[in-house]
Amino acid sequence: MPQLAINGGPKVIDRQIGSDWPIFGDTERNNLLEVLESGRWWRGGDAETSMVGRFEQAFAQFQDAKHGVAITNGTQALECALKAIGIRPGDEVIVPAATFVATATACILVNAIPIVVDIDPATYQISPEAAEAAITDRTVGLMPVHYGGYPCDMESLKAIADRHGLWIIEDSAHAHGSTWNGQGCGSIGDIGCFSLQMGKTLTSGEGGACLTNDDELARMLFSFHHIGRFEGRPFYEHHIVASNLRMTEWQAAVALGGLERLEEQANTRDANARYFEDGLRQIEGVSPIERAPWVTRWNFYFYHFKFLSEQFGGISKEVFAKALAAEGLSTGSGHLHPIQKNPLFTERNWGPACFGDNAPPDYASMPTPEAERICAEEGISMGHRLFLGDTGDMDLMLEAIAKVRENVDELK
Ligand SMILES: Cc1ncc(COP(=O)(O)O)c(C=O)c1O
Missing domain, CATH: 3.90.1150.10 (Aspartate Aminotransferase, domain 1)
Structure with missing residues (x-):
């Protein structure tokens, strides 16, 4: 038998x-109705009373960060962070092989070059040794991913960043509520980026957020997500070339409900x-x-x-x-599979707008056993x-x- x-x-x-999943209740229902009836369906410049502004403050506080900027989705949160931190065409950014492809494609979308490194078999997180070994004179930053929400070895990564003068953007798309030595993931490096896509443990269907403790980075994140505006300046005064990456009031209404749970x-x-x-x-x-x-x-x-x-x-x-x-x-x-095994890398399908004159590396020869x-x-x-x-x-x-x-x- x-x-x-x-x-x-x-x-x-x-x-x-x-x-x-997802789980929702009266907070979401009431928040959505409040947005509908208020007639204010976007955040505008209001960081105090809009749903988006309330979400930014509450989520930053929850993850132990000083500032939050709500974004359309997690991929664009990474792009926004890279722009705010001053990425330039041809800069190299070190990313782990075990992640969702957006960790790397966000770099390519701002004409930077993701360098894919192996993970530590004990934790399944980016290997600090592999990251340090991949540093060249073109490397500007590390983009560790708290893969599956397990906090990376941030102490080793911060030491490497300090030794080599690099920044750290934490891809925290899987790590809402995870803590590293008691501190919220996404508040440890220079900027932390989150996805609020439907499957995530905090969701608004689609959505994202950037967190930082640095006042100047917060100013630049705000501007890069808001068509180049600066807070406190006239509405039609634009200072940098930037996209519209604003979260809607509807998304924030839902995200605020999830945050309570x-x-x-x-x-x-x-x-x-x-x-x-x-x-x-x-x-x-x-x-x-x-x-x-x-x-x-x-x-x-x-x-x-x-x-x-x-x-x-x-x-x-x-x-x-x-x-x-x-x-x-x-x-x-x-x-x-490791991200560099995706057809976009193996078939070199980056499209004409990416990389410019900076020859991309041969991703096939980037082994991550x-x-x-x-x-x-x-x-x-x-x-x-x-x-x-x-x-x-x-x-x-x-x-x-x-x-x-x-x-x-x-x-x-
Ligand atoms: C590690 C990681 N980074 C970035 C993203 C991109 O987030 P989004 O789907 O919200 O654009 C995801 C999405 O699942 C992800 O898993």
Whole structure:
């Protein structure tokens, strides 16, 4: 008699686990109605009472930053940050291989050159050693990503930045509510950039934000998102060439509602993940990504754990994932492959507006073996909504994994 659900056996998880996503309630409804009836559907110049202004202040405070500028989306938040920090054509920016492609394409969109480096297999985050080894006389900054919301080794990265005179823009698109040594991600480097796209742990459907503690950078972020205006100057006085990257009042109305729940949800995810990690340690062939001492809260967009094929009967990650899905637990592979393996890099499809006279590097010769191996063989990702339930849900997820391990011979 087969035991595994993939072979016709009974399924471990036959009820919903975690939570639906997105979550919303009366705050969103009331805020949206307030915007509708106010007749003021954009922020204008009002940082005090507009929904956008209120969101900027509340979100910056939540992440421990002094200033916030709400932006249309996460990709444009990165572009805005690069412009505000003074990027010039041909400048090199160091980015990790394990991320969403926008970390690199935001650089290309401002005619800079992303240099892709490997990740640390212990944390799945940018390797500080690899980052330092990639520095050239054209390097101007580091763009670490708190991948899956796990805070990067910011102490080492800040030391490298100090040694080489570089800035740091933290791509915090996955790290709302995550803390590094007790400090909110996105408030540690020079600028932090967030995405509020629908899947993120704080969402307005689409949206983004830039945070900074630096008054001058805040002034430039404001101007670069607002067609070159400066605060306090006449409305039709434009000082720099800049786009319109303003968030709408509708988006901020929704984001403000989510922000009210973020602290509690972040604590729930973090606590459930710790419980799940204890369970993973008891199952042969899987293991958690161990928390470095600086990971004081891990509020993940997706959670990663390690699948070790040689200790799991030698089956592939794909077969493991299929067997788990049949047991009722759906998992993924993060972003599937290192970013430089995307056709845009392998086929050099940057389009005529990018790079100018600065020859782009050969991305095919930018090896990132750890990212490659982890994406292909080891890293298993799970959506954040699975961790919004209780420890009973964690037990079911662990039971599904343990069952596949115990009956792995059925999969060979
Ligand atoms: C690491 C990372 N950076 C940037 C972005 C871009 O954000 P958006 O989709 O809001 O443009 C994303 C989106 O998922 C992301 O995962």
